[in-house]
Amino acid sequence: MTAPTDKKTHHHGDLRRALVKAGMELIREKGRAGLSLRACAARVGVSHAAPKHHFGNLSGLLGAIALQGFEDFSQTMVEAREKASGNPRDRLIAIAHGYEAFAEENPDLLQLMFSGEVTFPDTPRLQPPAFDVLVETCAPFEPVSDAPYSTEIMIWSLIHGLVMLGRGRGFSPAKLPGGRPSFADILPDLKLRDPESRN
Structure with a gap:
């Protein structure tokens, strides 16, 4: 079974926001230790490479989460x-x-x-x-x-x-x-x- 593609799951421009929201939810539920690029991708239902495409690495995602x-x-x-x-x-x-x-x-x-x-x-x-x-x-x-x-x-x-x-x-x-x-x-x-x- 193939992983869902970003285009199938989200309209253009929504995925970055959805990943940030997912990251905030994970921190709220599990603390900082529960946050990872892979966990965010799984929460949103996209490939594990999607967060890296938008944020580069975990540090980039953390910065976007903190800004929000x-x-x-x-x-x-x-x-x-x-x-x-x-x-x-x-x-x-x-x-x-x-x-x-x-x-x-x-x-x-x-x-x-x-x-x-x-x-x-x-x-x-x-x-x-x-x-x-x-x-x-x-x-x-x-x-x-x-x-x-x-x-x-x-x-x-x-x-x-x-x-x-x-x-x-x-x-x-x-x-x-x-x-x-x-x-x-x-x-x-x-x-x-x-x-x-x-x-």
């Missing part, structure tokens, strides 16, 4: 922000909850996204799309220093730190007396910009 992960990650934060009030601090706390929700649903994918294992495919972006969400959400606030993106980097560090500590097997803020602090507890009260100075 950042797109989904960003969307989760935007959706959380849209449900918040118009208050800038409430919107900031909302994206933190979106960040945590994504991490809880996709722990292995999040680890891959922030790992040194990933080499992203060619992209005009200078930073992941999640950073754009953060920049937009922090726009109403005064910068905490003259350094570029000082507020955004501080906020991202606080959110990411609390989320990752919560997932750790050693120290966890939840083990502290009184339990883990909330995002509202750890995010600073930032000063709002003069409305006339906002871009």
